[in-house]
Amino acid sequence: MLRISDVAYLVRDYDEAIVFFVQTIGFALREDETNAAGRRRVVVGPADGGTGLVLALADDAADTSPVVGNQAGGKVAFFLETDDFTAQHARMTAAGVTFREEPRHEVYGTVAVFEDLYGMPWDLIQPAAQS
Structure with missing residues (x-):
């Protein structure tokens, strides 16, 4: 059996995205961990399971990246x-x-x-x- 477990979702800022997806949309915060190298992994998604969104900072997150909010053209x-x-x-x-x-x-x-x-x-x- 195959299924998509998670998909990457580009964001400008982890914390603002967490607030939106958890408090506004109603998703659960499934994971929020920072590894020894300082890389943060954040996953949000429906509380009862299914595909989650792995929040990923856009490469130029300090700027207003043209891909954030336009991931699907x-x-x-x-x-x-x-x-x-x-x-x-x-x-x-x-x-x-x-x-x-x-x-x-x-x-x-x-x-x-x-x-x-x-x-x-x-x-x-x-x-x-x-x-």
């Missing part, structure tokens, strides 16, 4: 799935998440595009019920 690259769209949308909106659109109902489910802390688009999606 302006396209949605991450799809945050929920079984209660209405509750998650309300919670995220109250936490200050910017949604680019009103929720819409598609054949595949209920979806709305939101922005992460760097302006990168994500989908919040509740898949359509399977029959």
